[in-house]
Amino acid sequence: xxxxxxxxxxxxxxxxxxxxxxxxxxxxxxxxxxxxxxxxxxxxxxxxxxxxxxxxxxxxxxxxxxxxxxxxxxxxxxxxxxxxxxxxxxx
Numbered sequence: 001x002x003x004x005x006x007x008x009x010x011x012x013x014x015x016x017x018x019x020x021x022x023x024x025x026x027x028x029x030x031x032x033x034x035x036x037x038x039x040x041x042x043x044x045x046x047x048x049x050x051x052x053x054x055x056x057x058x059x060x061x062x063x064x065x066x067x068x069x070x071x072x073x074x075x076x077x078x079x080x081x082x083x084x085x086x087x088x089x090x091x
Contacts, residue, residue: 025067
């Protein structure tokens with residue numbers, strides 16, 4: 001049986017109790033940026049909405065505020081290096 005996008009989203013978020021993610025965004029001129037996020041929450045199934053927060057004092061705030069698209073990568077236990085890389089301000 002094929003799952004609808006909403007069913008797949010619900011099952012995926014139901015399995016994600018907590019964890020570390022990297023949120024990345026595409027900016028002008030194909031520039032990319034990412035940030036380690038340790039709080040990601042599903043807000044709604046229809047429309048599919050996620051919540052994560054970034055303080056306006058962050059060096060990356062303007063980049064993410066202007067981005068039209070962004071994505072989330074859920075990190076596993078063996079992805080500590082990626083989490084640390086995107087936690088640095090210059091990433």
